[in-house]
Amino acid sequence: MRPNATPYDGNWTYWATRKGQAIGTPTRIAKLLKKQKGKCKWCGQYFTPSDVIEVHHIVPRCLGGKDVYNNLQLLHHHTRDDKTALD
Structure with a gap:
């Protein structure tokens, strides 16, 4: 754990990545951050508290992909657009 870090310090990405939960973070996003x-699965860069994070289906739902954890990944908003264009 980082020195002087608390769950109330506003760094929700750190806590979600560490614990799979963070105050004010949806459970699905927190679990995926930990996983x-x-x-980001597309660019490999760490998420920061100021990033816009998108939940993206690995196999698109229109192609039969399910809305389950093993078919979901988190992407930066701008990389999601790039990946979607290639799908």
Whole structure:
């Protein structure tokens, strides 16, 4: 744990990545942050508290993908647009 870190310090990405939960963070996003070790699956960069994070289906729902954790990934908003264009 980081010295002087608390769950109330506003760094929700750190806490979600560490614990799989964070105050004010939806459970699905917190669990995926922990699973992905705080990184975007597309660009590999760490998420920061100011980032816009998108939940993205690995196999699109229109192609039969399900809305389950093993078919979901977190992406930065701008990289989601790039990935969606390639899908």
